[in-house]
Amino acid sequence: MARYEEVAADLRTRIKGGEYDVGGTLPRYEELTATYGVGRGVISAALAILEREGLVRPIKRRGIVVLDWRIERRRIARSQLVTRNTTTGYVFPAASHPDERWMSHGRPFRERLPAPERVAELMDIEAGTETLRRRRVTSPMGEPPFQVADTWLSEAVIRDAPQIAEASTGPGGYLDRIEEAGHGPISWMEFIRTRMPSREEAQLLEISQEMPVLETAIVGKSAKSGETIEVTIRVIPADRVELVSELRRDKTASWPKAPVSPAP
Structure with missing residues (x-):
């Protein structure tokens, strides 16, 4: 050693x-x-x-x-199921447990910023295009920051649903307002990768820049135009989470095995 x-x-x-x-x-x-x-x-x-x-x-x-190394590593079940809560709206696969309360670190806020490369790539716009970002830093109650969640909204959808640029968007949240404006049902794709955090992300998550992060990006497309109208990127310290998927057998992998026909 x-x-x-x-x-x-x-x-x-x-x-x-x-x-x-x-x-x-x-x-x-x-x-x-x-x-x-x-x-x-x-x-x-x-x-x-x-x-x-x-x-x-x-x-x-x-x-x-x-740092607090005793925090439990949380599991994200990687199902493909999007559900709906009657009060808060759509619920995507996440690291929360049933009935668990979460808290915000600092106040959620929104601002117009030049779209970073990753966001521009997912939204199919020019990098640097001024885009509205809604940011939230959250965690389970009493824990250090668990995730930075940034939602980027297209100008087209803001014109159709101007409420989504406001601090409060009412029951169901901004996704309901987008769908009510004629873009529903939204369809989503999710992209997952690991990377190193930016300095700002490390500061918000109270981690070292040496700690990799898990990035999940959910890309929402309009049913009306087929265009990407919103991108939500969540950044989570890699040592706080693990992905879990249930593996299922295809019929070709059924058991008992199907008898093999003799060669002619």
């Missing part, structure tokens, strides 16, 4: 043993180099391992902050 790995292993044991409080900080670099008898490079390499594991995060003017 390399020396930096030994240092990382010792710090990991101390963090998980409760020697360093969640939300507190590790000793400063000078103290760590003296404690372990190594140079700054070894300490940097050790801390980089702990960052990738989601145990610590460097924060300017605070130091190396200890």
Whole structure:
């Protein structure tokens, strides 16, 4: 084991043993180099391992902050079923449990921004086109931020349903307003990938930029025009979630096996 790995292993044991409080900080670099008898490079390499594991995060003017590593990894059942709640509207496959309450971190807000490359690609518009974004940062009650959810709305659908650009869109939410304006039934495609977070995403999710994130993008198309009218991108720390799918047998994989016909 390399020396930096030994240092990382010792710090990991101390963090998980409760020697360093969640939300507190590790000793400063000078103290760590003296404690372990190594140079700054070894300490940097050790801390980089702990960052990738989601145990610590460097924060300017605070130091190396200890993150809450005890949070349960949540499962997302990857069904293809979209359901409807009579109060809140459509419900997509998510990491929430039945009857679980969620909270917002900061106030949800909306603003017009140049469409980033990924959004432009999914909406089939020019990158940099001014587009309305609705942003929410949420988590289960009492937990650190779990996801950043950005909904991007096309100009065409805002013209038809101007309420969706407002803070409150009424029962059922913005999707109901879009469908009522003549675009229903909306059809959706979902795209899932992993990537590294932007600096802003890492700050909002209170994670290190060394921690990969899971990105799910749901793309909604109008039944009237066939065009993409909304894109919702959710970004979740990769160490907080796992995807679960039930595998089903095709008739070609039925059991008992069908008898094999003898060769002619």
